[in-house]
Amino acid sequence: MSVGRIVVIGVGNEFRHDDGVGWAVTARLAERTADRPLPPGTVVADCDGDPARLLGLWEGAALAVVVDAAHAEPPHPGRVHRLTLDGTGTARTATTSSHGLGLGDAVELSLVLDRLPRRLVVYAVEGADRSLGRGLSAPVAARVDALARAVEEDVRRSGPDGREVDHDHAAE
Template structure:
């Protein structure tokens, strides 16, 4: 797949705000969108970076991956680390559990999405910003541990794209 006609960068927040910390992805998108409208911005993003709250739509998101050269996925990730830990990694650096035989639309998550994008040869640079959740039980609102790292997290995300070279760093 050629990169011609592709859009530049997408920051894609995924997760379910009704499962507490799993909502960190959509929350980041909300905050970054709000930031864009402010006069005195703490975080600056290049003009060609789009923001999208992907919710819990797994397979449907493939269409968006197809449209961009670079995608940064923000998601709560079970990494067995201290709650609130943030890690930036590429799909190649992690073994993501594919529930291949448990596949339905409801079971189609980010791991499956990435595998599909790779299999279909999307010419795509992909980075995942994982946040270790503390609590993914039913309910709204983030845990203290995750709330405390939000500012750092926004800084990390906005620093991933180099302001001059426009490359993922």
């Protein structure tokens, strides 16, 4: 059985402090998987959050995992929200992307154009600092390792259709 395409996308801008969390996670994921590669055909990419670029990256994917900075009221820097869409686009969250047009717009556009991945997992990390400059704030930086592990687990648990599979019990 062939495995569906998987894409991991770090969204952000590394020159706006915590907005670079998505890129920090993809970089850490690349370090983690240097000795233990992800499944064949898995693409790891960075994106500035432009909806058209996101669509291009995840179009035709069985699974897309996206990591992005988010803003919420009241803010809790470093808090992680995980959202899963099964291709219907019906889930919503109270957080918003740190970009003017962002992930929500890309999901809505994907629905209209029928280009949503079969399964979309979004990790939205509440940030503390979006000012110009490099480096993550302490509460956001403290989440990078755990996020890279979580993304790797999502990818490794993905079945050919993008759905989560318990590989320990798949043969039962």
